[in-house]
Amino acid sequence: MGKDIREDIAWAQINKDVLKSLESPRRMYWVILFIAIAMIGVAVGSEVYQYQTGMGVSNKNNSHVWGLYIATFIFWIGMSHSGTLLSAILHLMHADWRKPIYRFAEAMTTFSLMTAGLFVLVHLGRLWMVYYVMPYPNERWVWPNFQSPLVWDMFAIATYLSSSVLFLYVGMIPDLAICRDNIHAGWRKKLYTVMSLGWEGTDRQWRNFRITYLTIACFLIPLAVSVHSIVASDFAMSNMPGWHVTSFPPYFVAGALYSGCAAIITLFIILRYVFKFEEYMTLPIMKKLVRLTFAIAMVWTYLNLIEFASVWYGHDQTAKDQLIFKATGPYAPFFWAMIFFGSILPLMLAFKRFQTHLPILFIVSILLNVGMWLERWMIIAPSFAHGHYPWTWDHDQWPSLVQWGIVFGSFGWFTLLFMVFCKVFPSVSMYEVKEMVYHRSLALKHKPAVKGDY
Amino acid sequence: MSITNLLENWSDFRQQHPSDERPHREYKWAMSIDLDSCTGCNACSVACYAENNLPVVGKEKFAHGHSHHWIRIERYWDNDGREFADQGAQFLPMLCQHCESAPCETVCPVGATNHTADGLNSQVYNRCVGSRYCNANCPYKARYFNWYDYPTTDNVWPEPMNQQLNPDVTVRGKGVMEKCTFCVQRLTVAKSNARSAGRSVLDGEVQTACQQVCPTGAISFGNLVDPLAKVGKQWMTQQVELNKDKQAKDAEEKAVKLRGYRILEELRTYPSVMYLEQLRESAI
Amino acid sequence: MIENSFNRRGFLKVLGWGGATVALSGCGNTSVEDGKEFVTSYVQTADYIIPSIGTYFNxxxxxxxxxxxIMGRVREGRVLKLEGNPKSSINNGKMCGLGQAGVQAHYNPDRIREPLLRNGDKGEAITWEKALGLINEKVGGVKAENIAFLTGGVSGHVKALLKNYLDALGSGHHYVYEAVAPSIMRAANKKAYGIEMPRLRLDKAKVIVSFGADFLGAWISPVHFSQQYARFRKADNGERGVLVQVESKMTLTGANADRWLAIRPGTEGILALGLINALAAAGLSVPGDVAAVVKEYTTDRVSKDTGVSTEHIGRLAALLKERSPSLVIAGSAAEGYAHGSQNATAIALLNQVLGNVGKTVEAPSSVPFPQMAPATGNRLALQSLNDNVAQDKVKVLFTYGVNPVFTAPASMKLKENLKKVPFKVVFAHYMDETALEADLVLPLNSALEDWATAMPEYVAEGAQLNIQQPLMEKLYPGTLGMGDILLALLKQRRPDEYKGYEDFYSYLRSAMVSNKGALGGLATDDDTFWDATLSHGVVKLAGTPVNMSGSPSAKGLVVPGPFAEDSAYPFHLIPAVSASLRDGRNANEPWLQESPDPLTTIVWDSWVEMHPKTAAKLGIVEGDIVEVASRSGAIKAQAYVFTGIHPDVISVPLGNGHEALGRYAKGIGVNAFKILDSVFDKETGELAMHETRVKVSKAGQRVVIVKDEGPAGGNQMGRKIAVRMSSNKVNLSGEV
Amino acid sequence: MSKRHLLALFNDFDEAVAAIAELRGSNIKGFDIDDMILKSPIEHPEVEEVLGDKPVNVQWFTLVGACMGGLLAFFLVASAQANFFSQIKGGKPIVPLPPDFVLTYEMFILGGVFITILGFLICAGLPAKRSPLYSAKVSEDQIGILVKGDESALVAFKTIFVKHKALEIQEEARK
Amino acid sequence: MSMLSRRQSNCLLGELLTMYCFLRFSILLVGLIVSAGSYAVSAAQPLTTADDLGPKVEQPIEFPHDRHAGDAAKGGMQINCMYCHTYARRSIVAGIPPLQKCIGCHQNIESVRETPRIKKLFEYWEAKKAVPWKKVHDLPDFVRFNHERHIQRFVFAQNKPVQEACGYCHGDVKTMTVARRQKPLSMGWCVSCHQKDHPVDATSTKTTHGPNDCWQCHK
Structure with a gap:
């Protein structure tokens, strides 16, 4: 196996290569941007229609009160966990192969959260009253219900979003200084000058930077775990059969990391292709990433089975019925598709020949995410269709075009944010790649080159 | 919002409910429904439409599960493969059970649904943001969401049908959750009258709309705290206790059984509605 | 209760509340704008009217x-809700859903608001003066025998005025028509007991065997029977009463029975006779001639003919023998055949043999004012009117309270025949199917804004005269009460006699007050009596019980054997009367449309009920659109499959399938009246409603049935939602 | 006595380290070793070592922030619940501890992160004015040593820098 | 903060000292913020509970409250509020008197019989038309405010003067002509009073606060 990165790559070259990605976009960029905006338009149109007419147009009903919005909300929250994984966990582990790819993963975290947040709003029956959820002092002495997992969500997501944005930003300051130093005019210059806060790479800055980055990374890990556990609590804290499962929090966290990693693979391939980042986003890194994904997929599979097993061996007939319903009822095709995409398909990743086969990986990673999206939907829809109360069981719940439209548009929204980010900010961390190169070359100097794989 | 308040009353704030230490003092509204008397005639449901300004949603919306019957009559068959339903059906009026430990209350993000001192599960329409979590967490699925803005929907209350609307009950707009209130507008009036007279509400002084209309008198409603109330006596005779999830009577093996039970009691929601089992003659 | 100086009529007129108080804003973030809304204020008011507190009027x-x-809650001049009047012995403060929906009949947006005269295809609004003048002109131009009045069941002062008007015209014909009425039972009762409508004491019975009488749902006086049923089920009577329902299509009552026996259609009489035989064999004393007649009805044969197992017949006979008194009721399902009278007679015979007459079958009271006694309707009346119309014997036709164009079978060709009547006047609330055929449509006040009296056919105790009084001012100035119209018409004919009455109210008041002695108000002055009458809403009348003949006799009783197979039309059609829609006149009240049918939980539509076996044989599943074709026509509706129906039977509910009436009824469901065959009961000549044979075929489409029950289909999945136990395990007398 | 700045750029990190070591050892008059600033394109703990032991205080901010966030959250949430007209929900105590702990946990983190960032900005002296001498090269691939000293020390600086193969030496203009 | 960036001695004592400083600092800070917040929330007069004069409402007849209810010294007749707003003690609304009540007095007061307002009043009476008074104190439709309970509590149990009891929410109506809203009638304003302890009757020292469950006022 080759090296993660060439040690002899010139630092100036790194700057040049990465800064090149900020240059004026090609025509295709504008086309895709336009498509993304059009997708957002669909969502906005659907939302306006839903807002004016009432939630009924989403084709949910009284026994089936949640739908795609919540499923997609969890999906996006899940996606956001990859950035934390790569930047925080691997940072603490000193896995320096994360360095070329963590920046866009972190951006993905932030933008997924920003997308997820919208779904909470879209989901509300009275969007215009959303501020009631926030704990602001008011003369009525009325507060939100701090017992509600939805309020925990609000707290957790607010914390996560602000922490991730800060983390992304702080980690980017040295790169912003590079941009400032290399771009000499226009709004970009002003932007980078302001945003780089006068960073000059002094020893004092670096010293504090190092400890700050590490500290926030330490905070982010429990935070990320808590965020998705709390999202899992939305379900696990309720008494719905199929939701009230002890293993839900770790299951959700695993699912989140899983979908996040899959999404990183997808974006990795896209960025590598678009920005010609072959030097940085190398196949050996991809290989590590794929192996990580595979491991997480197996963790997820395991937790999934644990969930089924604990239901199956438990005495709760209601939950058991619910599980059987999932596997055999009208949702069975989706359920089995989820099992296939989530547990069977990743087995491919165990084979070396696929680990660096980018076209196949591209498709597989997207399918994995389809599977993970189905997982979320399989938590929502069948549980509502087959709850505690047989009289209100329901099969007739196919989301309306309004719901699909908004879900569809959310991908456009994410794409838009991500594409703008890629053109405004360096999507590869230049200073960290330099560090990586530096440390690798130091290692080479001091030790004899090791043959074979790392 | 003082910390002294928090510290001074800490032990008070930490008490669970319902518990023997924190019983209802004046009122605990409860219901009992005799399934042997219920004939499934639906009069209660229509009365509820009349009393509580429930919208008639029409066929298409009903088909989508957007109906609003705060009290609905469920009809169950013996599904044991017999040729005819020769023991008839089992009818069950299902309404909000006003659980003492209501699963809906804890999950509402804005605290729109709370427990009142009278043991009612209150729903404040104006506070509701429509997250629908309460419905998701309601094991009885007795909550109904305003999927559309019925006051402005065609043929829901066309002029002059809107003149029938009860001014004592809010007309709900789109996006809020609603449910049976035990006709709280009647309870409030009765309590106010009783207070002016310097006494508590007497048994039978206040009736819910469904109880009032029921031709067979299958529904009893009253104050569990009141020792003279019929409903309290019924609960007592049936040995159903509010804050028990396993009734003592069920453990005993006796020749004579008691009929009282509460639905899905094992979920520890402590419903305020007791049902009395339906009976069937064995000699025929 | 009501001040003398401020009588009810004054209340309605002077009240005049200012400003709109109907607020439809609700719970949105309503902007509170001072000075935009009006305060409720009155010109003059009474002590009992307190703003924001409801006042109840009976x-x-x-x-x-x-x-x-009923007791209407009135607030700020609007009637809001109806409750039962506790003073009425019929319902004792209780009500049914249908009654609750009375406010929707009143506030219905589709009510006719002014008199309409036919002008080509359209109705042209005219004044009442012109309308009444036109009637005067038309009735003056024809012979009295060519004038026909078709009404539903009428009673009270309206009936008396109607009779007076007919007399004044020189005796026109009065046809009293009810689309679904227990008229065969009335005849059979008359024969057996000497009275048409005996009082049934369900509460006293220990066993009730009902042959298709849906007394909890739609039969005669369901609210009253439901109350009695509740007592019958309790231990008041010593032990919990046992209800056995024998019918081919499950009714609401059948769904509440301890045992529901699916019987082959039309064989109810056989079962009754078989039971008498089994009881005789068990040692019950049975008169000789009866014993001789029933001797051939051995349990085996009866079981073979009826499809009821010998075991159940035996147990039923034993139960009837053991627990006395019992009550046997013949309902519409037993009588709806060409041999319906024989069935009813056989069932009455069972009652007599069991010695129930005088115990659970009681004599009603005589009515002190026979001119106000209810005129009960039947379908024969429509039949004879139709014959007369067809023979051009009717020149002027008045229709009130019925919708014959909707309820007549297509085979009768009533709609076509009506074209022969030169002048048709319809008194109506809605533009229903009959009103569409009319030349002059006269809009009536709703029942909540009209004065009337009524005397129900079935009274629980003694005799009583019900008062119907306005609960609020008229919604539309262009409507008029039936009493007022009749009074105006009478003034045309007999001005001297009626000129003293300004309107129907003054007529009614003076008629009542002048008879106050007989109405129980002897000792009071006129105003006190009148106010008390209005505040009670009912007047209890002293009636004496009439005599009943009770000796069982089987003279002339021949019950035919079961139906022969008919391969072309293999199924019996049972047009089911639903508790809420009845004959269809209430179909435009949305609460009733949205109130699920108790057994199928279907809303807003019609359906075809069939047994799973039948469905399997025909390859039909739930939701298939099926065509139900009789010799007289065909209808298409969705199929609903359940086990509460005999496999030989197909059932379609009545009441829907309107082509007019209003926004909530039009185009909903199908009208099963239309495909009924012209088969008549041999003795009474009534249309045999259940005699129609049909064939069923798939029409190809499939729909999702709109119903309240979910896909679990009434299965509890072992969740212990509705629990049931055997009655011998419970001590009911220990309960509160 | 006016002081002037001098910036030297190196591309060999070892030489830069050596230069710093020599500066430390040389005891140049009018120059305090604390007035020397190292500028580098990457995080470079090994090189910083030669600057001597400099304390980092961001973690104290973290401690304060996290404690404050957690405590504030707990007290605010609990007193809000206690003052929300004592509305009972779902049979739980009015101040239920498990949910409050969840929120305390979240706010603990939020407080920690926020105050850490604040601490970072304070400790790292950001946002900062540009120092008098700067080269874009230090954000690319060269290491810069910025020294401040008396006029008299400048020559000594230059000597050391040149000795250690400084690529470029910038001198602050005379004031 | 400058001391932080200064190099400090690397001895253990110094570290401990710093830690101690920080801990004290942080506890102080938390205490400060909590108490400041606590004080701010309880002391601040929130916007919607502050006095808030409603708009002038055009009424069909400019009813002079000052003339009817005002102090005798100022030429008023000191009529009890509940003489006209008679429903206040037995209904949830205080009500507007029926026209017959106005006429009941005014038909005997010849002195003002020909004034324009009284003439207007008689016009309504003769036409048997109710006067279309407009609402001055309007609550949202989801609120149930019960006059009866407040009157029973403050006027009858606690023996407060009627004008004071009514005036608490309606302002000093006896000085107005056409009544105008004086208080915000917002939820916060209601709650601010319900939270206070009021004596249960005129003599007792026992106090209670207003009910606090949502359904008491929300419907």
Whole structure:
């Protein structure tokens, strides 16, 4: 196996290569941007229609009160966990192969959260009253219900979003200084000058930077775990059969990391292709990433089975019925598709020949995410269709075009944010790649080159 | 919002409910429904439409599960493969059970649904943001969401049908959750009258709309705290206790059984509605 | 209760509340704008009217003919809700859903608001003066025998005025028509007991065997029977009463029975006779001639003919023998055949043999004012009117309270025949199917804004006269009460006699007050009597019980054997009367449309009920659109499959399938009246409603049935939602 | 006595380290070793070592922030619940501890992160004015040593820098 | 903060000292913020509970409250509020008197019989038309405010003067002509009073606060 990165790559070259990605976009960029905006338009149109007419147009009903919005909300929250994984966990582990790819993963975290947040709003029956959820002092002495997992969500997501944005930003300051130093005019210059806060790479800055980055990374890990556990609590804290499962929090966290990693693979391939980042986003890194994904997929599979097993061996007939319903009822095709995409398909990743086969990986990673999206939907829809109360069981719940439209548009929204980010900010961390190169070359100097794989 | 308040009353704030230490003092509204008397005639449901300004949603919306019957009559068959339903059906009026430990209350993000001192599960329409979590967490699925803005929907209350609307009950707009209130507008009036007279509400002084209309008198409603109330006596005779999830009577093996039970009691929601089992003659 | 100086009529006129108080804003973030809304204020008011507190006025429900007392809650001049009048012995403060929907009949947006005269295809609004003048002109131009009045069941002062008007015209014909009425039972009762409508004491019975009488749902006086049923089920009577329902299509009552016996259609009489035989064999004393007649009805044969197992017949006979008194009721399902009278007679015979007459079958009271006694309707009346119309014997036709164009079978060709009548006047609330055929449509006040009295056919105790009084001012100035119209018409004919009465109210008041002695107000002055009458809403009349003959006799009783197979039309059609829609006149009240049918939980539509076996044989599943074709026509509706129906039977509910009436009824469901065959009961000549044979075929489409029950289909999945136990395990007398 | 700045750029990190070591050892008059600033394109703990032991205080901010966030959250949430007209929900105590702990946990983190960032900005002296001498090269691939000293020390600086193969030496203009 | 960036001695004592400083600092800070917040929330007069004069409402007849209810010294007749707003003690609304009540007095007061307002009043009476008074104190439709309970509590149980009891929410109506809203009638304003302890009757020292469950006022 080759090296993660060439040690002899010139630092100036790194700057040049990465800064090149900020240059004026090609025509295709504008086309895709336009498509993304059009997708957002669909969502906005659907939302306006839903807002004016009432939630009924989403084709949910009284026994089936949640739908795609919540499923997609969890999906996006899940996606956001990859950035934390790569930047925080691997940072603490000193896995320096994360360095070329963590920046866009972190951006993905932030933008997924920003997308997820919208779904909470879209989901509300009275969007215009959303501020009631926030704990602001008011003369009525009325507060939100701090017992509600939805309020925990609000707290957790607010914390996560602000922490991730800060983390992304702080980690980017040295790169912003590079941009400032290399771009000499226009709004970009002003932007980078302001945003780089006068960073000059002094020893004092670096010293504090190092400890700050590490500290926030330490905070982010429990935070990320808590965020998705709390999202899992939305379900696990309720008494719905199929939701009230002890293993839900770790299951959700695993699912989140899983979908996040899959999404990183997808974006990795896209960025590598678009920005010609072959030097940085190398196949050996991809290989590590794929192996990580595979491991997480197996963790997820395991937790999934644990969930089924604990239901199956438990005495709760209601939950058991619910599980059987999932596997055999009208949702069975989706359920089995989820099992296939989530547990069977990743087995491919165990084979070396696929680990660096980018076209196949591209498709597989997207399918994995389809599977993970189905997982979320399989938590929502069948549980509502087959709850505690047989009289209100329901099969007739196919989301309306309004719901699909908004879900569809959310991908456009994410794409838009991500594409703008890629053109405004360096999507590869230049200073960290330099560090990586530096440390690798130091290692080479001091030790004899090791043959074979790392 | 003082910390002294928090510290001074800490032990008070930490008490669970319902518990023997924190019983209802004046009122605990409860219901009992005799399934042997219920004939499934639906009069209660229509009365509820009349009393509580429930919208008639029409066929298409009903088909989508957007109906609003705060009290609905469920009809169950013996599904044991017999040729005819020769023991008839089992009818069950299902309404909000006003659980003492209501699963809906804890999950509402804005605290729109709370427990009142009278043991009612209150729903404040104006506070509701429509997250629908309460419905998701309601094991009885007795909550109904305003999927559309019925006051402005065609043929829901066309002029002059809107003149029938009860001014004592809010007309709900789109996006809020609603449910049976035990006709709280009647309870409030009765309590106010009783207070002016310097006494508590007497048994039978206040009736819910469904109880009032029921031709067979299958529904009893009253104050569990009141020792003279019929409903309290019924609960007592049936040995159903509010804050028990396993009734003592069920453990005993006796020749004579008691009929009282509460639905899905094992979920520890402590419903305020007791049902009395339906009976069937064995000699025929 | 009501001040003398401020009588009820004054209340309605002077009240005049200012400003709109109907607020439809609700719970949105309503902007509170001072000075935009009006305060409720009155010109003059009474002490009992307190803003924001409801005042209750008693009246009588007009939603069906049972005559329950109602109590309307009135606030700020609007009637908001109806409750039962506790003073009425019929319903004792209780009500049914149909009655509750009375406010929707009143506030219905589709009510006719002014008199309409036919002008080509359209109705042209005219004044009442012109309308009444036109009637005067038309009735003056024809012979009295060519004038026909078609009404539903009428009673009270309106009936008396109607009779006076007919007399004044020189005796026109009065046809009293009810689309679904227990008229065969009335005849059979008359024969067996000497009275048409004996009082059934369900509460006293220990066993009730009902042959298709849906007394909890739609039969005669359901609210009253439901109350009695509740007592029958309790231990008041010593032990919990046992209800056995024998019918081919499950009714609401059948769904509440301890044992529901699916019987082959039309063989109810056989089962009754078989039971007498089994009881005789078990040692019950049975008169000789009866014993001789029933001797051939051995349990085996009866079981073979009826499809009821010998085991059940035996147990039923034993139960009837053991627990006395019992009550046997013949309902519409037993009588709807060409041999319906024989069935009913056989069932009455069972009652007599069991010695129930005088115990659970009681004599009613005589009615002190026979001119106000209810005129009960039947389908024969429509038949004879139709014959007369077909023979051009009717020149002027008045229709009131019925919708014959909707309820007549297509085979009768009533709609076509009506074209022969030169002048048709319809008194109506809605533009229903009959009103569409009319030349002159006269809009009536709703029951909640009209004065009337009513005397129900079935009274629980003694005799009573129900008062119907306005609960609020008229919604539309262009409507008029039936009493007022009749009074105006009478003034045309007999001005001297009636000129003293300004309107129907003054007529009614003076008629009542002048008879106050007989109405129980002897000792009071006129105003006190009148106010008390209005505040009670009912007047209890002293009636004496009439005599009943009770000796069982089987003279002339021949019950035919079961139906022969008919391969072309293999199924019996049972047009089911639903508790809420009845004969269809209430179909435009949305609460009733949205109130799920108790057994199928279907809303807003019609359906075809069939047994799973039948469905399997025909390859039909739930939701298939099927065509139900009789010799007289065909209808298409969705299929609903359940086990509460005999496999030989197909059932379609009545009441829907309107082509007019209003926004909530039009185009909903199908009209099963239309495909009924012209088969008549041999003795009474009534249309045999259940005699129609049909064939069923798939029409190809499939729909999702709109119903309240979910895909679990009434299965509890072992969740212990509705629990049931055997009655011998419970000590009911220990309960509160 | 006016002081002037001098910036030297190196591309060999070892030489830069050596230069710093020599500066430390040389005891140049009018120059305090604390007035020397190292500028580098990457995080470079090994090189910083030669600057001597400099304390980092961001973690104290973290401690304060996290404690404050957690405590504030707990007290605010609990007193809000206690003052929300004592509305009972779902049979739980009015101040239920498990949910409050969840929120305390979240706010603990939020407080920690926020105050850490604040601490970072304070400790790292950001946002900062540009120092008098700067080269874009230090954000690319060269290491810069910025020294401040008396006029007299400048020559000594230059000597050391040149000795250690400084690529470029910038001198602050005379004031 | 400058001391932080200064190099400090690397001895253990110094570290401990710093830690101690920080801990004290942080506890102080938390205490400060909590108490400041606590004080701010309880002391601040929130916007919607502050006095808030409603708009002038055009009424069909400019009813002079000052003339009817005002102090005798100022030429008023000191009529009890509940003489006209008679429903206040037995209904949830205080109500507007029926026209017959106005006429009941005014038909005997010849002195003002020909004034324009009284003439207007008689016009309504003769036409048997109710006067279309407009609402001055309007609550949202989801609120149930019960006059009866407040009157029973403050006027009858606690023996407060009627004008004071009514005036608490309606302002000093006896000085107005056409009544105008004086208080915000917002939820916060209601709650601010319900939270206070009021004596249960005129003599007792026992106090209670207003009810606090949502359904008491929300419907």
């Amino acid at each position: 009246s009588t429900c007009a939603q069906c003919d049972a005559g329950c007392g």
